[in-house]
Each structure stands twice: as C-alpha cells, then as structure tokens.
Amino acid sequence: MATLNTFAELLESAERSGQPLDAIFLEAESVERELPPERVFQIFRDRWAVMKDSVRRGLAGGKSFSGLVGGDARKVMEHTARGDIAGGHLVAKCIAYSIAVLEENSRMGIIVAAPTAGAAGMVPGTLLALAEERGFDDDFASRGLVVAGGFGALVAGKAELSGAAGGCQAEQGVGAAMAAGALTFLLGGTPGMSVHAAALTLQNTLGLACDPVAGLVEVPCVVRNGFTAMLALTGAQTALAGVESVIPMDEVVEAMIKIGEAMPRSLKETADGGLAMTPTGCRIRNELYQIR
Amino acid sequence: MISLLDIVGPVMVGPSSSHTAGACRLSRVARALLEEEPVEARFELHSAFAKTMRGHGTDRALVAGALGMEVDDPRLKDALEIAKARGLKYALKPRNMGPEAHPNSVAITLAGPSRTIAVLGASIGGGMIEIREVDGFPVSLSAKDPCLLLFYEDRPGVVMRASEIIGRRGINIASMEVLRRGKGDQAFMRIDLDAPLPPEDVDLLRGMPGVRRVHVLDRVAGGAPIT
Numbered sequence: 001m002a003t004l005n006t007f008a009e010l011l012e013s014a015e016r017s018g019q020p021l022d023a024i025f026l027e028a029e030s031v032e033r034e035l036p037p038e039r040v041f042q043i044f045r046d047r048w049a050v051m052k053d054s055v056r057r058g059l060a061g062g063k064s065f066s067g068l069v070g071g072d073a074r075k076v077m078e079h080t081a082r083g084d085i086a087g088g089h090l091v092a093k094c095i096a097y098s099i100a101v102l103e104e105n106s107r108m109g110i111i112v113a114a115p116t117a118g119a120a121g122m123v124p125g126t127l128l129a130l131a132e133e134r135g136f137d138d139d140f141a142s143r144g145l146v147v148a149g150g151f152g153a154l155v156a157g158k159a160e161l162s163g164a165a166g167g168c169q170a171e172q173g174v175g176a177a178m179a180a181g182a183l184t185f186l187l188g189g190t191p192g193m194s195v196h197a198a199a200l201t202l203q204n205t206l207g208l209a210c211d212p213v214a215g216l217v218e219v220p221c222v223v224r225n226g227f228t229a230m231l232a233l234t235g236a237q238t239a240l241a242g243v244e245s246v247i248p249m250d251e252v253v254e255a256m257i258k259i260g261e262a263m264p265r266s267l268k269e270t271a272d273g274g275l276a277m278t279p280t281g282c283r284i285r286n287e288l289y290q291i292r
Numbered sequence: 293m294i295s296l297l298d299i300v301g302p303v304m305v306g307p308s309s310s311h312t313a314g315a316c317r318l319s320r321v322a323r324a325l326l327e328e329e330p331v332e333a334r335f336e337l338h339s340a341f342a343k344t345m346r347g348h349g350t351d352r353a354l355v356a357g358a359l360g361m362e363v364d365d366p367r368l369k370d371a372l373e374i375a376k377a378r379g380l381k382y383a384l385k386p387r388n389m390g391p392e393a394h395p396n397s398v399a400i401t402l403a404g405p406s407r408t409i410a411v412l413g414a415s416i417g418g419g420m421i422e423i424r425e426v427d428g429f430p431v432s433l434s435a436k437d438p439c440l441l442l443f444y445e446d447r448p449g450v451v452m453r454a455s456e457i458i459g460r461r462g463i464n465i466a467s468m469e470v471l472r473r474g475k476g477d478q479a480f481m482r483i484d485l486d487a488p489l490p491p492e493d494v495d496l497l498r499g500m501p502g503v504r505r506v507h508v509l510d511r512v513a514g515g516a517p518i519t
Contacts, residue, residue: 025296028296029295029296029297032295033295033297034486040296040297043297044297044300047297047300047301047303050303065307065347065349066347104306105306105307106306106307107306108305108306108307108312108349108368108369109305109306110303110304110305110306110364110366111303111304111306112300112301112302112303112304113300113301113302113304113309113313113418113419114299114300114301115299115300115309115417115418116308116309116310116417116418116419117304117306117307117308117309117312117313117419118307118308118309120306120309123300145300146296148299148300149296149297149299149300150296152296152299152300153294153295153296153298153299154294156294156298156299156417156418157294160416160417161299161417161418162309162310162396162415162416162417162418163310164310164339164340164394164395164396164417165394165395165416165417170417178299212344212347214347215343215344215346215347215348216307216344216347216348217306217307217308217347217348218307265339265340265395268340268395269340269343269344269395270339270340270343270344270395271343271344272343288347289346
C-alpha cells in the first residue's frame, strides 16, 4: 500500500475513485507484491478454502494438546441443530465456527492466521456463517476476506499485532475489527460504514488482557474467539444502521497502542497475571508441567 | 509497508503465529545462513518466548525451522522426534536479554560440519520476524525479500564492485546497509534486492578480493507466493 497508510486515506481514496474497498486493497497489494490483481485474489481464494477447511476440521476434532479445550464448537452446533437457540442461526454459527478454528489451532492443526493464530477464529467464523446464511459464493466471501486483510494491514502499519506487545486487544480486538469491516462490506455497507464498524468494534476491546492459562493458546483464547465474533457482528449491525464511532478509527488504533504500552508485562502473554494466576489457573499450570 | 497476505496469513501449524510460525521462520533464516545441514542447534529464549515455550510448540517450531520445514508443514509438531532421527542435537534454555529486548527474542546458534552461525532475532507478531544480529553484526532484516549478506575486509571499492555486479544483471537494489567494526577491520554489507541474484553472479561476489563470505537469503521467511 504505497500511498495508503491510514483509514482516513482509505476513505478519501474510496470517495475519489468510487471503487469498492476490496478493489482498492487488491490494487495496493498488487503493486506491493508486483503480481497481477487476479493472482493476488486467487491467493485469497486459496486461503479462504483453507479457512473453510479449518472450520470443518475444528468441528470434527477432539481435545487439544493439553486436554483443556476441544469439543465446544461442536456443542454449540449440536445445540443449534436442536432448534434451541438464543440468537438465531447466524449468531450460533458465528460463535461455533470461530471457536472451531481455534480448537483446530490448539491441536497444532493447519489454520490461517488472521491477524494472528490466537485470533484466527473471527474472520473465517463470521464470514463463513454469513456466507452460508445469505447464500454468498466463495468469490464474494473472498472479497470480504480482502477487506478484512486490508483493515488489518492498516492497523499493523502502526501497531504490532501480538499479545506480547499489545495484549489481547492487539490480537482479538484487531481480528474482530477486521471481521466487522468485512461483514459490513459484504452486507452492502458504504466504505464509511465499514470503517465505523471496525472502530466501534476495536474500541470495545481496548484494554483486553492477554493472560492465557499455563501460557497456552487455549483458556480463555478459544472461547474468546466466539465472544469477540459477537462484537464483530454488533459492529456491523450498528454501523449498517448508521451508528457512527465518535472517535475515528485511526485514533482508536493510537489509543490501542498507548494502552498496550501502559499494560504491565504480566498481562501481555507472559502467563504471569490475570486468569493465568488465579488459583485454578496456577493449579492447571502446575499439573500440566509436572506431568511433562 | 505491511502486506495483506501477511495479515490474512500465514497458512500455518498452530497454535501461535508469533511463538510457533515466527519461531520457525527465525530458525529457517539461521539454517539458510548456515548453508549446510546443521548437526547442533542452541536456542536461548527471552521473556515471553521462554515463558510459553512448550505450550506454544516454540521448541518444536525452532527445531523444525533448523530442519528446514516451512510453517505449514504438518510434520512441525513431530520436529523433536524427527531431529533425533536425523541426528540433530538441540538445546533450549531461557536467557534474560534485558528490559530493552523484544519479549519474543531468541538467540540461535547453529553448527554444521564445517561452520557455525549465530543469529539474534525477534518474532514481532502475526508470524512476521526481524533478524537483529548476524554473527554479532547489528542488522535489521525481515528475510521476506531477496537479500544478500556480505562479510568482507574493509577496503576501498568493495561496495562499488558489488553494486556493479548486481547492476549489470539489471536487478534493482531496494536498500543497502554497510557497517564495519573499525577502519580496515571486518565489514558487513546487507543488500536488499527486488529480484533474486542468479548463482553465477553470487559466485562473482564471492570471488571479489577481500570478501570472506556471501549469504543469499531468498524469501526464507514468508515472501510472496510468486508464480
């Protein structure tokens, strides 16, 4: 993205060219990679196929490496199949699919990081759920994936996307914001609405600690992907209705960076604080590592 | 400049992009610099890297990279057993690199039958990496793009002759870094290229007077899937 560094520039470019967001991002990536836009899109199509497969494998799979997680995505789907659902099929699938990817990840299965492995659930989970419920084909869903990637790239140009540097807000917060922007795009929102959806979503994850029990990408990471998927859906729903973020997206990203810097190391992936240091968290850690 | 394909990607073996995929890539760079099959590998891990090592498969990923595996190789999770079978001895231990070091830093020493290489790098999120030291020389290297590393004796004309060889091939130099320990002492050059340099030109660089060694890094850490 030679000339695209901020969300403000993105909106300006969309306004000026009248092009959809995916076309703007594809062109920028094409210039950067020195590949034709069709080739770049094909890579996105291929990654979308891997993502869908990771949901499928996740729903079918068993327990994680440690035995702490696994099987929850399937529980949500089975519950949904019985028709006993709190929030409709789209909601249930968003939750189950997002969790499924992370369950597959926890088994050292093949996933697509988006933007990271620990936050890899929301983008495929919500996009696949929406595509199935609305009958979108793989080409159209992959266009949403391009938008998600573009939003993540704009954030990553300013902030390091790792729990170690910025806490969970920098991983799942950004993943949910990417998903929110993509969902809004696929549902016919304007570029402005997509950016508002991302800003509304990201600001509601600010300060989120990265405090994994026993240092594993399992508790709370796996189910959290289902919860933050709901934030992405809320972001899209509100932005499509015309709700705007008072704080512009670029400034929300700046706030996220400053909060990440202010967070103690104990809450940034070291497993030295938060849930990891609760009596149960400590017990699990001790049991796991005595065995090994 | 961040690529969309680095954000929706990499396609990788879980569970952590920085502690599994990034770790594997750091080790892949060390292996590429060694230019032979390693027989011994030592990994020293700082802060978050050390704390979550086993749970994130960092140990397996580092060893997998030393064995030449890619981040999406399903054998990555069996890397420790594969290392034993292939006769690669490895050791992992924590090392406090101080408050300034990136929490996901690792110092890698690989030894092959004829040489040893030391690399210090950090996994900086989403599977992206930065190499910060090669054999004690401070560098800044993503290892995503084609790149040359030259170790040579500090003397006039080396930079000019090297850029001449590359220029004659019609390859553009994207960026360049030249360092030396002292006047007339050991010097180091990093040349980022827009396209890989053909082996015969690399041999010309190796044959230049005063040049001790030339390393070629061609997108070992997640470059564009070009075709």
